[in-house]
Amino acid sequence: MAAFSTIAAPAAWIIQLVAARTTNRTRVLAAFLAVAVGWAARRIYKSVLPPRSLRHLPYAPALAYLRSNLRGDGFLNWKPALLDLTREDAMRKGVIKSMDETPDVFLMWLVGTWFVHLANPDDAKLLYTQHELFEKAVISDGLGFSPMFFGRNVFSVPTPEWKHHRKVVNPAFRRGWDTSFFGEPARNLIAELDAASSAGKTIDPADWMQRMTLDGLTLAAFGTSLDAIRHPNGDMVATYNAILKSLSNFRELLHPWYEQSAAGKRVKRDILRFNQFLFDLIDNKTAQLKAQGRLGQANAEDNDNDRRDLLEMMIQAAEGSDFTREDLRSNMAIFFLAGHDTTANELSFAIYLMGLHKDVQNKARAEVIQIMGKDAARRAATCDAADMVYPTSEQERAFTYLNFVIKETMRLYPSVAKLPRRKTSAPVTLSNGVKLPAGVPVTVDTYALQRDKAVYGPDADEFKPDRWASTVGKDGAVPMHPPAHNYSWAPFGGGQRICIGQQFSLVEQRVVLAMLLLRYEWDVVGNANALKGVPDMIPSDVTLHSKGIEVQLRRRSA
Numbered sequence: 001m002a003a004f005s006t007i008a009a010p011a012a013w014i015i016q017l018v019a020a021r022t023t024n025r026t027r028v029l030a031a032f033l034a035v036a037v038g039w040a041a042r043r044i045y046k047s048v049l050p051p052r053s054l055r056h057l058p059y060a061p062a063l064a065y066l067r068s069n070l071r072g073d074g075f076l077n078w079k080p081a082l083l084d085l086t087r088e089d090a091m092r093k094g095v096i097k098s099m100d101e102t103p104d105v106f107l108m109w110l111v112g113t114w115f116v117h118l119a120n121p122d123d124a125k126l127l128y129t130q131h132e133l134f135e136k137a138v139i140s141d142g143l144g145f146s147p148m149f150f151g152r153n154v155f156s157v158p159t160p161e162w163k164h165h166r167k168v169v170n171p172a173f174r175r176g177w178d179t180s181f182f183g184e185p186a187r188n189l190i191a192e193l194d195a196a197s198s199a200g201k202t203i204d205p206a207d208w209m210q211r212m213t214l215d216g217l218t219l220a221a222f223g224t225s226l227d228a229i230r231h232p233n234g235d236m237v238a239t240y241n242a243i244l245k246s247l248s249n250f251r252e253l254l255h256p257w258y259e260q261s262a263a264g265k266r267v268k269r270d271i272l273r274f275n276q277f278l279f280d281l282i283d284n285k286t287a288q289l290k291a292q293g294r295l296g297q298a299n300a301e302d303n304d305n306d307r308r309d310l311l312e313m314m315i316q317a318a319e320g321s322d323f324t325r326e327d328l329r330s331n332m333a334i335f336f337l338a339g340h341d342t343t344a345n346e347l348s349f350a351i352y353l354m355g356l357h358k359d360v361q362n363k364a365r366a367e368v369i370q371i372m373g374k375d376a377a378r379r380a381a382t383c384d385a386a387d388m389v390y391p392t393s394e395q396e397r398a399f400t401y402l403n404f405v406i407k408e409t410m411r412l413y414p415s416v417a418k419l420p421r422r423k424t425s426a427p428v429t430l431s432n433g434v435k436l437p438a439g440v441p442v443t444v445d446t447y448a449l450q451r452d453k454a455v456y457g458p459d460a461d462e463f464k465p466d467r468w469a470s471t472v473g474k475d476g477a478v479p480m481h482p483p484a485h486n487y488s489w490a491p492f493g494g495g496q497r498i499c500i501g502q503q504f505s506l507v508e509q510r511v512v513l514a515m516l517l518l519r520y521e522w523d524v525v526g527n528a529n530a531l532k533g534v535p536d537m538i539p540s541d542v543t544l545h546s547k548g549i550e551v552q553l554r555r556r557s558a
């Protein structure tokens with residue numbers, strides 16, 4: 001109410017002013033102004049206060065979000081602080097009894113919209129598995145040029161249309177991933193890192209892992225890598241990075257004449273060029289398959305040594321169906337985004353955390369050496385980068401402790417910190433009896449869920465890979481799917497919309513980390529926040545992306 005009266009005061013002042021004026025013209029003008037201010041006040045009032053039907057849930061004031069947005073706070077600066085404000089409100093409302101608890105369900109504000117956040121494993125399971133109740137909102141219909149770049153793809157569309165995409169995309173992902181897709185680009189990475197380490201220079205893992213995963217993705221997706229490791233300013237790498245930067249710049253996108261502005265025209269030109277690049281790849285690959293008489297050939301089943309690329313397998317699966325060339329393009333565009341940034345972030349957090357926790361780094365290295373053999377480890381320490389050893393599929397699958405490290409990293413720093421938005425299509429009752437009306441935007445707060453002390457204990461915020469030892473199955477396998485953890489670990493989402501690239505990412509993470517462990521030892525240095533365990537992050541509320549971490553690598557001796 002206080003917010004409303006503050007905003008409405010100018011309207012009252014204008015009305016008083018009207019009364020004091022005599023001419024009709026001034027009266028009409030002032031009345032018009034009063035209506036406009038009143039309308040704006042009502043809009044602001046409605047957007048800063050949650051809707052009446054949700055106001056009983058805990059929430060932090062919208063102004064606190066606005067302040068941190070305007071300051072450009074990184075994720076680890078704003079999120080824990082806002083969660084604490086939410087906890088205070090939850091205590092006032094009697095939802096929790098101590099600040100160590102996290103409410104199962106709460107609200108968070110994002111540019112004028114209040115989202116329901118689920119942070120309880122049972123409710124997360126409900127959302128993941130009852131997709132007809134929690135329909136995915138179309139995200140590419142968003143701001144600015146997003147639809148032109150992402151089109152309609154398997155990631156972004158609601159269920160009926162999703163089936164059309166998934167039919168063609170599935171066969172391309174349901175397969176083994178030859179470790180050379182990642183081992184080959186990682187050799188280029190190691191050549192560059194060798195140069196940095198011998199010059200005594202520190203590296204920012206976020207930057208290098210972005211380049212590494214872009215090369216891994218493009219090699220596996222098209223059969224040729226963009227070679228971002230060696231040529232970070234190459235034409236298509238730079239174009240793609242410029243597009244991503246523009247599409248995530250809210251200040252630019254909210255500009256009323258953005259599409260006509262110089263920045264808008266530039267990004268439109270970049271998107272048209274990039275789309276053409278993808279169309280050319282599709283057309284060339286189709287022509288090549290036709291010339292080889294392989295168009296329409298069935299996709300092989302899961303095979304670890306399959307070097308066929310994603311595009312080839314999708315063209316094969318699409319052959320003879322109503323899947324269009326634009327469908328192929330828009331899915332390739334989303335693989336670019338979903339397939340490299342997420343894995344890059346997890347890899348750089350794993351490098352960071354192992355740099356802070358040397359005991360974990362040593363234990364992971366000992367396991368890699370034990371599985372790959374002492375000879376391979378000796379060679380890996382001394383050979384040229386171009387001959388660097390990488391694990392076979394059998395070896396990477398045998399890493400147990402390294403999987404614990406990956407799981408624990410993805411628990412503390414889930415690259416997708418909250419699930420893309422859903423909307424309730426009917427009234428829903430959550431596990432604790434809370435009722436949500438139809439039409440409400442909902443998300444799973446993966447960050448809050450995976451750090452919940454009620455689930456993970458008082459050390460929930462600490463990096464302890466060994467906490468996963470008890471989850472190893474009788475066959476020795478480390479489970480990586482949400483039902484195995486009653487949905488308390490779900491960085492890849494769950495249910496029918498679970499990440500299709502999960503295996504791709506996990507194989508890539510194991511291959512790259514194993515190679516780095518064989519070649520180097522490392523420490524986190526420099527940046528004080530990173531050394532304290534609170535690395536700086538780029539301002540985003542969805543993806544966790546560190547900045548300014550400095551790692552000092554040292555070549556290992558044989």
Ligand code: HEM
Nearest residue numbers: 154155338339342343415416420492493497499500501505
């Ligand atoms: C650490 C790496 C990754 C993380 C944390 C991650 C996370 C996620 C999450 C949380 C979802 C679920 C979205 C939802 O339910 O709305 C998702 C879906 C998806 N991911 Fe990933 N992802 C990763 C890697 C990849 C890779 C490597 C690819 C492709 C090469 C990929 C492609 C996709 C696609 C296409 C979907 C949509 C699936 C569908 O709706 O059917 N992701 N990912």
